[in-house]
Amino acid sequence: MSAVTGQGRVFWEDLTVGDALRGPGVTITDSHLVQWAGLTGDWVSLHLDESYAQEAGFAGRIAHGPLSLSLSLGLLTQTGIFGNVQAWLGLDEVRATAPVFIGDTVHPEAEIAAARPTSKRDRGIWTLSYRTVNQRGETVMTFASSFMVRRRPEGGER
Structure with missing residues (x-):
């Protein structure tokens, strides 16, 4: 699996079904959990109370899904492929x-699962199948997400 890097101008035609992408990693900290709870109002004890999480059968507090x-x-997004996204269309199969x-x-690891043109010649749709992977190579989350992406202008830039 190769990484796409930089803030290049990736158009709909530049990625096809089966293309694989990998984003950078981040180490989850206490701050992530506390800030997410404050931002979203999701103050569930599994995320913020060590004793509660352990009593629920976890080794410790867990991150919000x-x-x-x-x-x-x-x-x-740090791969640079979303510079021509015109709209985020949603999530499926989380x-x-x-x-x-x-x-x-x-x-994150993602694969282009579907790529189709729209009725408007200047845009297409990508559907990406995502896997969120931890440091042990375990998949911790899967989902699909779709985006409307600008197509390369006829006779335009490459």
Whole structure:
């Protein structure tokens, strides 16, 4: 799997079904959990109370599922492929498959699962299948996300 880097001008035609991408990683800290709770109002004890999380059967506090999802979406933007995105169309098939703990390092991997033109000649749709992977190579989340992307202008830049 190769990484796409830089802030290049990637158009819809530049990626096809099966192309694989990998974003950088981030190590989850206490600050991530506390700030996410404050930002979203998600003050669930599994994320903020060590004793409660352990009594619930976890080794310690776990990251919010939507935090892991948002990090995957955000970290993949650092590959530079989203410079021509005109709209984010949504999420499908979100599954949290394993807990993310403080100290885990996660990164996104994505594959172009579908690429189709739209009725408007200047744009197309990409659907990416995401995996969020921890430092042990375990998949901790999967989901699909779709984007409307500008097509390369006819006779335009390459």
